Amino acid sequence: MTQQEFMLDLPPSPVPKHEALDPGAAVLRGHAGMQAADMLAGIRRIARLSPFRRMTTAGGGTMSVAMTCCGAAGWCSDARGHRYEPHDPLTGQPWPALPPAWRAWATDAARLAGHDGFVPDTCLINGYRPGARMGLHQDDDERTDAPVVSVSFGLPAMFQWGGLQRTDPVRRIPLLHGDVVVWGGPSRLVFHGITALRAGQHPVTGPCRYNLTFRRVWQGSSV
Template identity: 75%
Template structure:
């Protein structure tokens, strides 16, 4: 791989990236990952051949509308036993695919732009949204670390529901577009958030779906 190619896969936050502070400790970097979208979506499909997308059961017996896979040292799972991170994919019995180094660097740079130096993600959750799929309001409390979360969006637009530290706090509806990156941590680390149902459509890079990658430190 040439140095030019490496740089194309490893964007640094720049003054050209439009920054929107959602809250204390929560930053939206508009279009920050757009330049590497094609390469990252290609990698998503490669990872999914090793650890296929699947819809997981919830502890209450329901079924998530979002399909999910993971990469990195540990992956997130949900079933009748609860929510947790595990070192091996329960569906294949094999370790989760390694996290691409360029993905890790993108997450580190985005976290740094939001003021979180030293972020070292060890897990990436990859969600696949088809039209109608949604993510209910929740807090990210399954990690043992209080490190920030870095979220990258590709494909169909989504409405990011951003609340407060109580489930009943008012929600803001924030459009997330192809290439947008959101980082939240600090006092905003446990804010309730979710994704409204995805509207039908087609995107040039992802087709009729949205991909969302969330980078986390689980230990």
């Protein structure tokens, strides 16, 4: 409570809707709440065509997060390393289409965070079960410097937000159902991650968390 609120006996200020993280990076609290039903139904449709899978890494490990994708390219990792592929290696088919309404929504979310003109060509979809985590990393496989728009649904997660060096101090930011994080400009290559998901039951997603990240992978892709 601020001194003024104390003096006037006002209720505490509500949680700010727009939390700046760093230049070019912000959390938009609850901004995707109204999109939850549509996006979760879309995830189910996409997963019927390109199922969730836990990818392997060049080091021989298996990622704890399950992934699928839609759009012009999907992120893939295997013994050869990681990269974007225009076809799903599991099905041999192109990735399912990125729904046009999602693209328009992501353009608007990026604009609210200060990034005009973002037109994603891809959406990576992460599925977390309790214990799944994503270690600190930079998103540097995209061939553009467009921002990333990241949406959380389901169980709460702890987002780690560091700096441009792996060894920079890391802030921990709780992310709830409907929260959106956008990072671009000078923050585009900030190291970030998710700590191990704690077990729980969410009224909409049960024991799971879903994360969608909208990205522009290829400069010239037709969307």
